[in-house]
Amino acid sequence: MQHGAPLRAGRAPPAPPGEPGRRLVLGVTYLLTALELTCLFMQFSIMPYLVKNLGLDSVGFGYLQTIFGVLQLLGGPIFGRFADQWGARAALTLSFVAGSGLYLLLSLATNVPLLVASRIPALFMHVLPGAQMVITDLTPPADRPGALGKLGLCFGVGVILGSLLGGTMSTKFGLYSPAYVAFVANVLGTAVSLTCIPANTKAASDPGPAASGKRPAASVFDLKEITRLLGLPGVRPVFFIKVLSGFPSGLFMIMFSIISMNFFELEAAQAGYLMSYFGVLQMVVQGLIIGRLTERYSEGTLLRASIVVFSAVGLAMASMTNVFHFCLLVPGLVFSLCTLNVVTDSMLTKAVPPSDTGAMLGICASVQPLTRTIGPTLGGLLYQRFGVAAFGSLQFAVNFLLFLYLCKKEVPQKTKRAP
Known part of the structure; x- marks a missing residue:
């Protein structure tokens, strides 16, 4: 049987790993995530100089970044569907x-043509969501936020x-040396994924399409199946809160290199x-605090807390004048x-069937x-016309409105921990 291929009808799906095996698989998953993110930031560090x-x-550099972002945007949902149908091992590989x-x-x-061509594989480069899929499959709902939060250590x-x-x-061995090292590291990551990640990480009670013995009716490219998830009860509100709440700070981080140079007047x-x-x-x-908070407070409470803090930070950011204030x-x-991302990811995976957690x-x-x-264009316009204060004001306004919305909406209560 090929790695990651759906099992033939009539054959029992392989059982998910037991407790010792589960811990080993989780450890390997965290290690693989740290490896790939290290390679990714090695690439980010040399791209401006290579360009x-x-x-x-x-x-031209902006266009290149946009190509990378569009490919990742299009590939994310497809990658998730692929993981649900073929298994987490196939997805990570x-x-x-x-x-x-x-x-x-x-x-x-x-x-330049080869540089542009190097962006194309980004369509399927999704180690972080692949790791989230493994963790989601192998942890009970009550422990999931803490386990997902530990990915922050990897980041x-x-x-x-x-x-x-x-x-x-790049300074000692040449501009292309980080790319050589990252290539070797990813080949190693491919081998480790194939040998150490089980074909079936779904719970035995709900093995999902990847292990059920039948091919799913819908293709991984079926947009109806992808959008169907957003219509499930409890999914759409949480997803749009995730998008809207973090969007202003995302714009700020996209413009951060320009702000550091021009507004904070920092050297490289x-x-x-x-x-x-x-x-x-x-x-x-993510590694030390969020897990403990989720043991004591409901995800709804933590979601509200993250939005309140976002609002307060935005209000302060609108009036900051130097890098010390920002620190x-x-x-x-x-x-x-961190709280917004971990809590909303956990809530969304609980709101869909286990067989659809990868797609979600x-x-x-x-x-x-x-x-x-869309951030570079919008962020550039905001910064050019209104300055740094615009990002703080937008963050405050958006999150204050979201907090008012959440005050009127029921949110999930604390999940009981598995015995």
């Missing part, structure tokens, strides 16, 4: 194969190591230290972002690419 060497200006293709093309990109490791290694290697090294500050705080919040606001901003997480994974696609 400049090939003769592209800032407009596909993501690492796509990553290998991207970094191989990037290492060969001595001209922090990726930000810090990727930025550090990318800059160091100082901006890097500020990004490391972000990474460390995200590791602490004081970063912990609140990181807490809100794939849709969630498209939120950030959507912001990256």
